[in-house]
Structure formats: structure tokens, C-alpha cells
Amino acid sequence: MKRMLSIFIVMAGFVFLLAACGEKTQEDVLADLNETMKDMEGYKAKAEMSMNTGQEDQKFAIDIWHKKEDLFRVALTNDMDEKGSQIILKNEDGVFVLTPALKKNFKFQSDWPQNSSQPYLYQSLVNDIQKDKEAEFETTDTHYIFKTKTNYQSNNNLPYQEIHFDKKTLTPVEVKVLDKDKNALVEVNFSSFEKDASFEEDDFTMDKNMASSTEEEEAVSGQPADNTLTVAVPTYLAGAELEGKKEIDLENGERAILTFSGEKNFTLVQEKRDVVPTITSPQEVNGDIVNLGHTVAGLSDNTLEWSYNGVDYILASDELTKEELIQVAQSVQGQEVK
Numbered sequence: 001m002k003r004m005l006s007i008f009i010v011m012a013g014f015v016f017l018l019a020a021c022g023e024k025t026q027e028d029v030l031a032d033l034n035e036t037m038k039d040m041e042g043y044k045a046k047a048e049m050s051m052n053t054g055q056e057d058q059k060f061a062i063d064i065w066h067k068k069e070d071l072f073r074v075a076l077t078n079d080m081d082e083k084g085s086q087i088i089l090k091n092e093d094g095v096f097v098l099t100p101a102l103k104k105n106f107k108f109q110s111d112w113p114q115n116s117s118q119p120y121l122y123q124s125l126v127n128d129i130q131k132d133k134e135a136e137f138e139t140t141d142t143h144y145i146f147k148t149k150t151n152y153q154s155n156n157n158l159p160y161q162e163i164h165f166d167k168k169t170l171t172p173v174e175v176k177v178l179d180k181d182k183n184a185l186v187e188v189n190f191s192s193f194e195k196d197a198s199f200e201e202d203d204f205t206m207d208k209n210m211a212s213s214t215e216e217e218e219a220v221s222g223q224p225a226d227n228t229l230t231v232a233v234p235t236y237l238a239g240a241e242l243e244g245k246k247e248i249d250l251e252n253g254e255r256a257i258l259t260f261s262g263e264k265n266f267t268l269v270q271e272k273r274d275v276v277p278t279i280t281s282p283q284e285v286n287g288d289i290v291n292l293g294h295t296v297a298g299l300s301d302n303t304l305e306w307s308y309n310g311v312d313y314i315l316a317s318d319e320l321t322k323e324e325l326i327q328v329a330q331s332v333q334g335q336e337v338k
Helices: 001-021 026-039 122-131 208-212 215-220 322-330
Strands: 042-053 060-067 071-078 085-092 093-099 104-108 136-139 145-150 159-167 172-178 185-197 240-250 253-262 266-273 283-286 287-289 296-299 301-308 311-316
Touching: 026 122, 085 208, 093 185, 093 208, 122 145, 122 159, 240 266, 266 322, 296 322, 301 322, 311 322
Parallel strands: 104 283
Antiparallel strands: 042 060, 042 185, 060 071, 071 085, 085 093, 093 104, 136 145, 145 159, 159 172, 172 185, 240 253, 253 266, 266 311, 287 296, 296 301, 301 311
């Protein structure tokens, strides 16, 4: 009997030792992620974002910079957009969306990035995990994986996400944003993540980020543009039909106004200028920053504004929901109006 008791004690001690040396718990990993976030003075990361939220798949190359406490620079480049990259910039002066090649910039009255989930920002990923008391957790040989709810204020069609962190570095490797059926509609794959990166003093200034930094931008700036406006109709119409089309010749370009009527009415304005201005003052937008899949837009209560391939778009409706405004805008790469 004593011998069996001794064996039991030894085995119990061995099991306890294994547990003590085993995998970290969900709480342990979350604590480590918070500590890593607090310790970093800033970071630079590169990623590719694939989006399947519109008519066709879109891919962005993303360059992410963050410096404590509240400086952000996110450059998004879509190969389908010939007019260069867009930059989401947050500095002491506010939140901006810049299109340097077109000398266009919007200033947002917004608390971005805190107001919504951001699948390419470290802080947002960790905060989403921390807020979701029902978050799921698992481990593989190389990754910690969290499955959480998202917080997209303007889009309820993407309620879940799956986040993979590298076990050794605790940096993000992959993020999948899922629809209600758990299909991945957005995927972000990180190719690099540099902790405690260094920055130049003016890296987050408007002037530096609006300055032409590529030959392509310099070639476009101030030069005659392709002055033919190809008017496109959305493929998603929310139960409406195209009722009218009005084309207007401007002093330096063209404008087309499309009206749609049916279950819900809305108007789509498309405008193209012959010459890119040398500089513009920030246009104020009281709303949210929305990634449409092919470009970044500004969403207010009943209006969505964006630029793509040198064309400015305004979608307005008192009847469409924010989700429907986004769906219509995402489908504007549809067929040309005849």
C-alpha cells in the first residue's frame, strides 16, 4: 500500500511538472500581448490585404507605421488603381486620407483608429481580443490563434475575425475577417513586423506625405489627364433601377449624375477633371473611414465619397443604410452606362 502511495505521489508530481512547463493559457498570452504593446515605442509592418467584398477580389499592399502615443501612417496601394497609393494619416492635426498623386486630401472628424476594428493595426487586434469575453483560443506549433468578435461601426456584415500571432515574437502573422457564415472575406498576411522602429521627425507630417515620392506621381501632378469620363453603373442596386443620367461639361472636366429609384432611391455622381490641381486644402468629412475593397472612402450619415483611377464619386441617399451605401459603392466597378 505504501509503495502504491509513493508511486501515486511521484506521478502526481510529474503531472504537475508537465502542466507547469506546458502551453500558456489564453490569459497568459493576452497578458503577454498587452505587455508587448505597452513596451513598443512604435513599429513598422508590411502586409498584403485581400478583399472579397465587392464584385471581384481586390489586393492591397499595406505599409503600416505607428509611433507612440498616437501617430499612425497606413499606405495602401492597389495595383488596379493607376493613380497611386492612398495614405491614412493620423498626427497632432487630425485624421486624414491622402491621395498624393492627385493632390487630394480629406480631413476626418473621427477618433480613428479607436472607433472601429482595424485588421492591420496591432493595437486594434489586441483590444478586440481583450474586449471579447467569449473569445476562443487555440495553439499550434508556431502560432497562438484567437477567434473574436469585430467592431465595425459601419458594416455589420463582418462580425468575426481569426487572428494568428507568432509564438516567439507575439507579432501578427495573419488575420481573417469573417462574415456571418464564417467565410473569410478579408485576409491580411504580414510579411514583416519591426518592433521599436525608428522614424524621421517629419514622417507623420502632411507636407512630407503629400509630396510626390514616385516618378508616377510626379508625372501625373499638374499634367493633363485622360479627360474621358467612363460612366459606370453599380451592379448592386438595393432593389432600385437606373432612372436617369445627366452629363455636364465642366470648365476643366466632366460630371455625370445618375439617379436610381425603386425600393430605395439614391444618386451617384461621377466627376473627372482634365488637370490635376497642384495643391488642395483638406476637405472636411464628419464621418468614418471605410475600405471599399478597391479604395478608401469617407462615410457620413447618408453620403459616401471616394476617388478611384482619377474619378471622384459621391453616393448619396436618405434611404439606404450605411451597409447598403457600402455595398453599392463596392459594386461601382460595374458595366459602363450605354
